[in-house]
Amino acid sequence: MAEELQDIEETAERDEDAYVLDRQAVARIMYAVDISDQALLWGELDPLHPADIADLLEQINAFDRRRLIELYGHEFDGDVLTELDESIREEVISILRPEVLAEAVRELESDDVVDLVEDLEEGQAAAILEVLEDSDRTLVEQSLTYPEYSAGRLMQREVVMAPEHWNVGEAIDFIRNQEDLPDQFYHVTLVDPRLKPVGNVTLGKLMSSRREVMLSSIVEETFHVIPVAQDEGDVAYAFNQYHLISAPVVDENERLVGVITIDDAMAVLDEEHEEDILRLAGVSEEGSLSDRVIDTTKRRFPWLAVNLVTAIFASLVIAQFEAAIAQIVALAVLMPIVASMGGNAGTQSLTVAVRAIATKDLTGSNVWRFIRREVLVGLVNGVIFAVVMGIVGVLWFGGPELGYVIGAAMVINMVMAGLAGTVIPVMLERMGIDPALASGAFVTTVTDVVGFFAFLGLAAMVLL
Template identity: 50%
Template structure:
């Protein structure tokens, strides 16, 4: 009996703030309740879990048990948990559930969460679910789905409070306190005209401190950070970050208020965009997830590996040009990878900083020249320092002073080239409207390898 109590009520708090699905026996207890069809036991186990913990539980369950858990819980299952799942797992669950179960679950969701769940389904499944919703619900979701992917219109919540400027503060407070169906969380009341064009907003703290007889139009503040529904979500996230916003109104092309973005949506955007950039720098598709299939991952990584193979062949061609020198002095073959490797690492450092600065708009045409000059000086400085180190190491190892000088000079040249390539290539790709996070790697690798090998072997062939 003691064990059942512990499983049903996972420990919480800072010292036990871990994933309940990792608790010994927890997943097994849930699977046992699903197999037995014991709804009461499932409710006792799952009811107190946060939506994120429910998502982790779903991922830990066998694939066949995931939709069964949701069907058994019925209205007790919070569909918000599906927004915390990997896309692959979420789609698999939705396809396995009955249409009516999905429709019933989505009715209790905020519009932004409902759109997030729907947008990954194929058109047939999407339309089947929408057709079973009421006309107002369907219209609100379809309007958001009609906006481009990764736009503010896809992320916005269409539930908000908008009132005319002639309403008083007292009317507004009574309306908020007595009206059902208002958003669960909101930070301001928007003031609109008869055509729903936005006049501004009244923050809740100001509303509560203002006399009841005051009209909203007298205390409204024009919104300086209005978001267009077609704005890219990454640009919107940057505005939230720069101005420390909690929420922002979203308007259509006619200036009519159509939704609101809140900081919790933006945190998700920032995380997604950061993950995409990090994966792209490693040659991984931005939408690759742990739950993806073997074939999908293999296909998505193939193109990157192919580009690197081409780059490696170009570098090997440069090496072949100096075949005679390599045969004459074996030490060149031993030292050659050091020059290329050091240049590759230096270029990766510069490229990472440049790509991130471009993504956050910190690197702009106005400061590009200064940053390029700085990176070149850094490359030259590090090149000189490592050149001295390698010259000493080579002389101590091979006893040939000239060879130390050759590798030192090649090191300076390659690290300078690495610094320039690491920043100029991302800048060029960005100017050409190509994502520098995705495409920079192969080009930078090719430059550092080719320049490193050519400089080292070329100087050696001329010197000796």
Template identity: 50%
Template sequence: MNPDRNSEAGVHPSAVLADIARLLDAGDEDAARRLAESLHPADAADLLERVSATERERLVDILRGPFDPDILVELDDAIVERVVDRLGTEQAAEAVANMATDDAVEVVEALDADVQQAVLDGLPRIRRTRIREGLAWPEDSAGRLMQRNVVALRDHWNVGQAIDYLREADGLPEDFFDLFLVDRGHRPIGAIPLSRVLRTPRSASLTGIARRDLQVIPADMDQEEVAFRFRQRDLISAPVVDGDDRLLGVITVDDVVDVIHEEHEEDIMALAGVGAEDNFFQAVMETTRSRFIWLMIHLVAAIAASAVISLFAGTIQELVALAILMPIVATMGGTAGIQALTVAVRAIAVKELTPMNAMRAIRKELLVSGLNGLLFAVLIGGVAWAWFASPALGGVIALAMAINLLTAGFTGSVLPVMLQRTGFDPAVASSALLTSITDVVGFYVFLGLAAALLL
């Protein structure tokens, strides 16, 4: 096998599996194990996710003894439990015991209650207590995200004392970027980048080289807000504190990168009415349940649009061209609305759209949708006139197009703002409401104008 195969382009599951299967069939289990263990943990996790259940069990069997804990960290939540079931709770507990606290909380959280309890029971008491403390924080909070091992130094130390402590102390994090100064109450009062410590004479005091402009993260802060602070201030790490401002742990940028990915994925899935947990690894019935409610909402919206059409059944019977042109009005309104909605939801997510500038953003969308409405009104009016040799019909659909695109732009920009102010996630609830409004308005305006002006 080419050793560079996975270095840049990622794992090629069929090729790796073929090599492993060939070695196992030849009875060379040690070579198969070496090949599997040579993979980066992220690549090994990708491989475990992509293969069939039988192949996954075979891979886990050759990777055990001991199982690399980083592989569990990289796995999708839906696959973690399946791998743990194959490993057994004893070996899974051994892997969890060798993870950073934040990674251990994430892995244990993905397990069902009975498996979770069995794994926790297999951990050392202190380790088990720390993980349970992490799980006690609200989901998607900084408390769940933080690593409990943190480098905290007394503010009266000098650089030499700090360096000696870092060399000799046990229980420090494997990787860290900042040293945090704490007072007698264990409250953070400053931070020192590790590079600054290494470049400073031993006799210098820590307080003299510390940064005082700390970005302290409350443990109950939502992880999306945490990610926003890291992005705004270009942070590498930040201390996490409790309600009394005592230092609890630290959040590092690698954890925040994962949060940004998760939140981005959730917003994309929510706009389509799909839950964040809905993926290729989820069971069929669970996926069906998660999508049913959203499909039901859209069914109600479609019935509402159909009810509007039924009000003009007689009009449509007398002028069949209306039935041909109706989808154009609805589709263009829906598309224009989704454009405005996507821009607004994205702006809210990155905190660019706030109550201070909301009216300005809405006015801009009104202007854009109004201009597009006029342009497409002229275009579709001319098409309808030429198609059906009826200037009156062209005028009706042109007017309906202009009104519907203006409505769509306004609704797409206003809905997310209103939903956010009322406590709803704008990414989740906006799409179905927008579709209902643009369809109902588009059909009602088009058919209503036709009934009034053409018959």
């Protein structure tokens, strides 16, 4: 028994930097690779969780990766493949010997195979489907017929269900006599004669209730059914909002077709966040840290190109006031301050709006109140910074007029920042465009153009 317990994959205690792969472990593993000592490598990798092995493979370079995988040989675990970043997965699969790959894939649950196959190029996907047993391959191919990023791709096909008229004893006997239960399940789903799910009973409740109690009398208070075509982001939202542990998935006829569990929903929530945070910074579809320079350059390029166009547009505004700048060079010195403050205030409003849209806190019921608040916040902060900059302007360049001008421009631009930072993401959302993706460029264009125009325009009127 003691031995069996030791077989547990224990994740090492790493107090200072919890859960960061420590450099010494990585060094020991690479030493094993360097001296081609397979037993030593297995000994080092065996206690690691597949997710940690995947992280390790992502963190070393391509040359070391190939050597490690070749030395790892048939001990390679299929779960490592599902944990790997997509960008590295194809590389790793192409290194694995066919028989190692086949064995690794056969160990996996159907939803993990779907997750693996859907991102691969066709040749590799076909190779993986080929090694599956017929019944498993059918399940995987069925799942692949659902749209990408839908509940259908996320769900497990294996469901533990019971007729709604059963009692606790019948359900317990059924489960104890089942041969082929899913690895992980937390509820028994009650279904009506048409296979429509009508309630969930937790295993804990089932085990602690008397045998003659009707299942329908101990269903969970919160019960949530997910349509198979629902977007996976909405699925993740529902799990987080309603504290679901697992939820039945139904087809268009409301028939039970699968179940989604919270661990998959949590992974989706994490991916959606990653997408939001990167898109807000103008980094779309970032692969992974181990991507090559050329791939990363291509990914970063489009957003920078958009920014160049908007920056040139802002410069055209400045160009209208060349005469004013030629007379008062201080304008050129001060103008970036107005634009920069507007850009920052706009980004603040924008980010709050994008996040609130993602968490469904910003809705038709409160959108006008939100916009009004952000504009007022822009106004108040604008007035404060107008006073500060007015004083700075006077002290730096003498003469109160320049102070008035920069102060007034500051107020105008920060009010516009609050307005653009809220209205633009809301409008993009209504048009079906992800506000995280495109809002940034629009908002900073507005604050740049308004900032330069208000400051230089007022200066031309007042000072010349």
